[in-house]
Amino acid sequence: MRLIERPEEMRAWVMDRHGRGVTVGLVPTMGALHEGHLSLMRAAVQENGTAVASIFVNPTQFGPDEDYERYPRAFEADCQKAEAEGIAAIYAPDARTMYPLEHSTYVEEEALSRGLCGRSRPGHFRGVTTVVAKLFNAVLPTRAYFGQKDAQQCAVIRRMARDLDFGVEIIELPIVREADGLALSSRNQYLSPEERQEALGIHRGLRAAEALLKEGARDAATVVQAVKDEMGGLRIDYVELLDAHTLEPLATARGTVLLAVAAWAGGTRLIDNLKTQVI
Ligand code: PAF
Numbered sequence: 001m002r003l004i005e006r007p008e009e010m011r012a013w014v015m016d017r018h019g020r021g022v023t024v025g026l027v028p029t030m031g032a033l034h035e036g037h038l039s040l041m042r043a044a045v046q047e048n049g050t051a052v053a054s055i056f057v058n059p060t061q062f063g064p065d066e067d068y069e070r071y072p073r074a075f076e077a078d079c080q081k082a083e084a085e086g087i088a089a090i091y092a093p094d095a096r097t098m099y100p101l102e103h104s105t106y107v108e109e110e111a112l113s114r115g116l117c118g119r120s121r122p123g124h125f126r127g128v129t130t131v132v133a134k135l136f137n138a139v140l141p142t143r144a145y146f147g148q149k150d151a152q153q154c155a156v157i158r159r160m161a162r163d164l165d166f167g168v169e170i171i172e173l174p175i176v177r178e179a180d181g182l183a184l185s186s187r188n189q190y191l192s193p194e195e196r197q198e199a200l201g202i203h204r205g206l207r208a209a210e211a212l213l214k215e216g217a218r219d220a221a222t223v224v225q226a227v228k229d230e231m232g233g234l235r236i237d238y239v240e241l242l243d244a245h246t247l248e249p250l251a252t253a254r255g256t257v258l259l260a261v262a263a264w265a266g267g268t269r270l271i272d273n274l275k276t277q278v279i
Helices: 007-019 035-047 075-084 116-120 124-139 148-163 186-190 193-215 220-229
Strands: 002-004 024-029 050-055 089-091 143-147 169-173 235-243 255-265 268-278
Touching: 002 007, 007 024, 007 050, 007 089, 007 124, 024 035, 024 124, 035 050, 035 143, 035 169, 050 075, 050 124, 075 089, 089 124, 116 124, 116 148, 116 235, 116 255, 124 148, 143 148, 148 169, 148 255, 148 268, 186 268, 193 220, 193 255, 193 268, 220 235, 220 255
Parallel strands: 002 089, 024 050, 024 143, 050 089, 143 169
Antiparallel strands: 235 255, 255 268
């Protein structure tokens, strides 16, 4: 497996593959890889002639009071895991390479990024779209793989890729969970045993709402309340029922809906969601 740290080297490596008609899958990550990331890598390896993973903890998507400094970093172990999945190259620029001195250009999506996490984390999606645009420019992927746990991120990136003609196919793959339902996240490492127990309320809430929807409930307030009822000691940021494509809040569940949750377990902000078809 190749380790590449500069965009021009990355592009040369990938242009050589494209020149030979090889398709390229990209899995963008911030490292601290878990089974969720590895499921994306497996798909990227399977569905493309070659696959690249990027590892970069992106400072521009963290707010000033957020966890950029303490975000888990495990570069050596991450490389071993990626190699075991068949990733051919890791793209891991340092922060100064990604953001040269006097960097002053950003990419901003102005509709889908406004609500949910965009409301609670001002500037977050601007950082995400900027870094993902830069990753697309360096890696020139045919397809890029993202997890549904960050459903809003997927929607924003898909919109950006379309609006800016990246010509990259955006693939969203299902949430990977622990046996007890906790959605995998690099931030789960921050949780104390008690907080982890509390965090399970999110999954219980989503399951309760899913059952209600299956039984025919359509009133968004009822469905949202069913989630909140299970969330005990967690501090809720938002629980919202939205149209999964437009991310517009719904009063009545219809079509493909996204039930999105963000909550704090102690000092750790967790997100999770359920996407389902309602007839
Ligand atoms: O989902 C993530 O890990 C990050 O937001 C991403 C897409 C790698 C951009 O930094």
